[in-house]
Amino acid sequence: xxxxxQTPKFRILKIGQSMTLQxxxxxxxxxxxxxxxxxxxxxKLIYYSVGAGITDKGExxxxxxxxxxxxxxxxxxxxxxxxxxxxxxxxxxxxxxxQNTEAFFGQGxxxxxx
Amino acid sequence: KQEVTQIPAALSVPxxxxxxxNCSFTDSAIxxxxxxxxxxxxxxxxxxxxxxxxxxxxxxxxxxxxDKSSGRSxxxxxxxxxxxxxxxxxxxxxxQAGTALIFGKGTTLSVSS
Numbered sequence: 001x002x003x004x005x006q007t008p009k010f011r012i013l014k015i016g017q018s019m020t021l022q023x024x025x026x027x028x029x030x031x032x033x034x035x036x037x038x039x040x041x042x043x044k045l046i047y048y049s050v051g052a053g054i055t056d057k058g059e060x061x062x063x064x065x066x067x068x069x070x071x072x073x074x075x076x077x078x079x080x081x082x083x084x085x086x087x088x089x090x091x092x093x094x095x096x097x098x099q100n101t102e103a104f105f106g107q108g109x110x111x112x113x114x
Numbered sequence: 115k116q117e118v119t120q121i122p123a124a125l126s127v128p129x130x131x132x133x134x135x136n137c138s139f140t141d142s143a144i145x146x147x148x149x150x151x152x153x154x155x156x157x158x159x160x161x162x163x164x165x166x167x168x169x170x171x172x173x174x175x176x177x178x179x180x181d182k183s184s185g186r187s188x189x190x191x192x193x194x195x196x197x198x199x200x201x202x203x204x205x206x207x208x209x210q211a212g213t214a215l216i217f218g219k220g221t222t223l224s225v226s227s
Contacts, residue, residue: 033214042118042219043203058214090157092215099145099165101207103215105158 002026006091006106013081013113021076021109023091031094032074033103034058034066036087043090049074050097081113116141116208120218127194128226135189135221137204142182145207148215149178149189152201161202162189194225 007022025032030051035043035058045058049068063085065077074093078085088110094103117140127133137147146165150158162171162178164187170179177190191198201222205215 031214035217040219043205043215043217045214045216048214092158097145097207097213099167099207101146102160102163103148103205103207104160105150107157110155 004091004093004104004106006089006109008109009107010110011112013078013111015081015083015113017081018077018079019081019111021078021089021091021111023074023076023106024072025074025091025093025104026072027093027095027104028071029093029095029104030071031097031101032068033092033094034064034074034076035090035092036060037090037108038087046076046089078111083113085111086113087111116144116206116216118204118206118216118218120202120204120221122221123219124222124224126224126226129195131194131225132190132192133194133223135191135202135204135223137187137189137218139185139187139206139216141208142185143208144182145213147178147180147187147204147206149176149187150203150205152203152220154200158203191223194223196225196227199223199225 033048034046047066091106149161164180175192201220203220
């Protein structure tokens with residue numbers, strides 16, 4: 001049982017390049033989330049999904065896109081990378097969204113845009 | 115808008131001390147509150163989940179309490195050890211369908227031997 005797996009762990013992008021951050025979970029969780037963590041700023045929600053085919057914006061969605069074609073996978077796409085997207089990105093999942101729900105996080109992807 | 119605040123931002127204690135980390139939130143309409151641990155350069159590890167109907171949860175040397183009416187939670191760490199050094203994050207899930215966790219900025223704990 002691997003939990004939530006993110007790839008790659010580290011990446012350097014040049015301004016204007018694009019990339020996809022991969023996230024997969026093997027816990028059969030319905031809910032999946034993408035957060036970014038900036039120093040001193042806490043974690044901010046980018047996008048989330050409550051099931052395959054359903055996605056919604058979080059607090060900071062600009063510059064990102066997501067898709068959810070399967071229960072297991074929730075990739076995050078960066079188009080036209082900008083220095084402001086330098087951050088650590090975390091993917092998370094949970095079975096549902098109610099009071100019994102515990103969220104589990106991946107190990108993160110550290111992205112630098114230069 | 116729900117806001118989560120953690121005080122203090124940083125804390126240094128000698129080994130063996132009992133300590134309390136604080137978390138406050140502005141809207142009491144929450145489903146649950148979760149405490150996480152984050153080691154430098156690592157992901158988040160879930161420590162304790164307190165449902166809105168619960169008052170506290172315990173795991174080993176950790177005890178988390180929840181007072182929804184006052185918008186507060188505390189994480190009590192007994193007999194602290196150098197291995198407890200990490201950043202501790204508090205997050206709430208608000209009482210609204212389809213919502214995610216809202217995080218505080220964390221408390222960075224350093225336990226010296």
